[in-house]
Amino acid sequence: MTTNNLIIFPHCPKTGGTTLKERYRHNNDSFVATDYDIALSQDTQVVFGHTAKIGYYESQFPNKNIVYMTCLRDPIDRMMSMYNFYKTQLLYMYPSSGDVDFYLWFINKDVIRPFQGLKQYEYYLYQHVSHSEWFDSGILHPTHFEINNMYTNNVLTWDIVHGRTYVDNTKVEYYTKQKNKVEHKNMNVTWNRVISEMQHVFFQDDDIVNVFDNLMNEYNLDLIPNNKIIRTNETAYDLNKNDLSYVKFNDLDNDLRHMMELDLKYDIEFYNRCKDKWKH
Amino acid sequence: METLAVFHILKTGGTTIVDRYKHNAGFAYQRVKHELVLNYQQANQITLQIDQDTCSPDVVFGHGVSFDWNSLTDNVKYATILRHPIDRIISAFNYFKLEMYNIHDVRTEIDFSTWFINKSRLIPTPVFNQFQTFTDMPDSCLYTDYGLNINETLSEQLYNLAINNINHIDHVLFMEDDYVKKFDDIMINYNMIPALDIVHSHNTKEELNYIGDTYITYEKLDKNNTELLNKHMKKDIQFYEYCRNKFK
Numbered sequence: 333m334t335t336n337n338l339i340i341f342p343h344c345p346k347t348g349g350t351t352l353k354e355r356y357r358h359n360n361d362s363f364v365a366t367d368y369d370i371a372l373s374q375d376t377q378v379v380f381g382h383t384a385k386i387g388y389y390e391s392q393f394p395n396k397n398i399v400y401m402t403c404l405r406d407p408i409d410r411m412m413s414m415y416n417f418y419k420t421q422l423l424y425m426y427p428s429s430g431d432v433d434f435y436l437w438f439i440n441k442d443v444i445r446p447f448q449g450l451k452q453y454e455y456y457l458y459q460h461v462s463h464s465e466w467f468d469s470g471i472l473h474p475t476h477f478e479i480n481n482m483y484t485n486n487v488l489t490w491d492i493v494h495g496r497t498y499v500d501n502t503k504v505e506y507y508t509k510q511k512n513k514v515e516h517k518n519m520n521v522t523w524n525r526v527i528s529e530m531q532h533v534f535f536q537d538d539d540i541v542n543v544f545d546n547l548m549n550e551y552n553l554d555l556i557p558n559n560k561i562i563r564t565n566e567t568a569y570d571l572n573k574n575d576l577s578y579v580k581f582n583d584l585d586n587d588l589r590h591m592m593e594l595d596l597k598y599d600i601e602f603y604n605r606c607k608d609k610w611k612h
Numbered sequence: 613m614e615t616l617a618v619f620h621i622l623k624t625g626g627t628t629i630v631d632r633y634k635h636n637a638g639f640a641y642q643r644v645k646h647e648l649v650l651n652y653q654q655a656n657q658i659t660l661q662i663d664q665d666t667c668s669p670d671v672v673f674g675h676g677v678s679f680d681w682n683s684l685t686d687n688v689k690y691a692t693i694l695r696h697p698i699d700r701i702i703s704a705f706n707y708f709k710l711e712m713y714n715i716h717d718v719r720t721e722i723d724f725s726t727w728f729i730n731k732s733r734l735i736p737t738p739v740f741n742q743f744q745t746f747t748d749m750p751d752s753c754l755y756t757d758y759g760l761n762i763n764e765t766l767s768e769q770l771y772n773l774a775i776n777n778i779n780h781i782d783h784v785l786f787m788e789d790d791y792v793k794k795f796d797d798i799m800i801n802y803n804m805i806p807a808l809d810i811v812h813s814h815n816t817k818e819e820l821n822y823i824g825d826t827y828i829t830y831e832k833l834d835k836n837n838t839e840l841l842n843k844h845m846k847k848d849i850q851f852y853e854y855c856r857n858k859f860k
Contacts, residue, residue: 433718
């Protein structure tokens with residue numbers, strides 16, 4: 333049965349998408365994983381991947397019924413998964429690498445190589461074709477890239493009396509307020525203009541394989557899943573091979589947990605809004 | 613009156629010079645491109661936005677100095693201090709660990725290779741190639757492939773630009789020489805009086821020891837790390853050697 337539906341699945345890293353991709357991509361030419369640089373055609377039924385854009389395919393396939401769907405994960409669990417996954421990627425590139433402490437990784441997560449970790453709402457924001465235009469026009473806060481200023485040496489002040497530099501908490505508070513202002517605005521834009529494009533949002537703590545299979549059937553897609561694939565990434569296993577353990581949120585000390593919760597404040601709010609709207 | 617604008621490249625001994633001269637009335641510190649600090653680190657410190665109307669200091673020194681001074685003042689000369697790139701990058705790694713402690717109160721466990729492939733972007737203290745200072749992309753990242761390789765084309769373009777621009781620098785000193793003395797000789801022309809007791813500011817090694825960490829030297833790096841270092845620092849070493857031959 334031929335369908336006119338074209339499913340677009342932006343795959344936010346560390347939300348379970350690799351399992352769904354691997355379950356479908358091998359047996360189905362019409363299931364296009366964007367990671368593999370395969371050209372789309374009129375026969376394409378699913379575009380799936382980290383680089384799947386939001387708002388792009390409408391002009392490419394004007395006669396298709398475009399349907400957006402995605403999977404989200406609890407921001408704290410997701411961030412811990414990213415940290416652990418980061419270490420496996422580093423070891424893959426440089427097998428002699430040492431461990432990387434959580435704090436250093438966390439304050440640098442959006443730039444650190446080989447695997448950068450954006451917040452969940454940031455990922456969707458940057459997948460929208462219009463996000464650069466929104467930054468330029470002031471719809472988004474243009475200083476989004478400065479939200480980590482409170483972790484830089486901008487917070488230092490010279491103590492004239494004692495002849496030394498010190499961390500100035502007034503500056504830390506200032507940059508934290510700035511960060512919250514920027515994130516509040518940009519998360520709201522993501523909520524109002526980006527995630528609102530999704531017809532289906534499901535959650536990593538659901539039975540995502542079953543949910544995704546059902547959606548493929550619901551849209552009459554002519555796809556055959558590989559039923560043997562129900563789970564893929566084994567970060568904990570890869571870490572163990574290198575004598576490292578998977579670090580969980582509860583393994584962190586109180587200060588780190590608190591820092592993480594504060595930093596992810598708007599990502600948590602974004603996730604909770606999505607849960608209220610889509611979690612059945 | 614002539615202004616001396618001094619490019620301060622991270623980990624080339626510049627803080628010692630700043631500490632030695634900051635008490636002079638005509639000395640200004642430029643940490644970032646658009647700001648000038650007078651009476652730096654003194655009770656009467658003031659910060660000015662740099663524009664055409666800003667007073668012309670006798671000497672301006674800092675990470676924010678650029679060839680913009682050509683248009684900011686009628687009469688400018690330039691100076692800089694270079695350091696052997698391997699020594700500099702090892703120093704920058706140790707300094708990064710110290711900054712993590714000083715700013716964040718955290719003793720980081722980051723290893724050399726992870727820091728090295730991320731050095732241009734890790735806060736609190738990003739570090740770039742020395743030669744990039746003399747280009748229009750001083751804080752750009754030259755890596756590709758998740759940090760495995762260098763963008764050779766861009767690197768070559770910037771190198772050529774740096775070679776062209778370093779020839780516009782009037783005084784190129786080398787940290788390995790008696791650079792404090794040589795700098796003093798230049799500063800006489802600008803009526804600057806040195807604080808003779810200040811000959812060395814940062815002591816990263818001692819400070820790391822104090823917090824229970826160890827200063828990593830080149831000799832302590834394993835073969836993988838020295839290979840990584842030598843492979844990725846080629847252009848910066850080439851630039852340094854060019855300057856040694858030309859300016860020593």
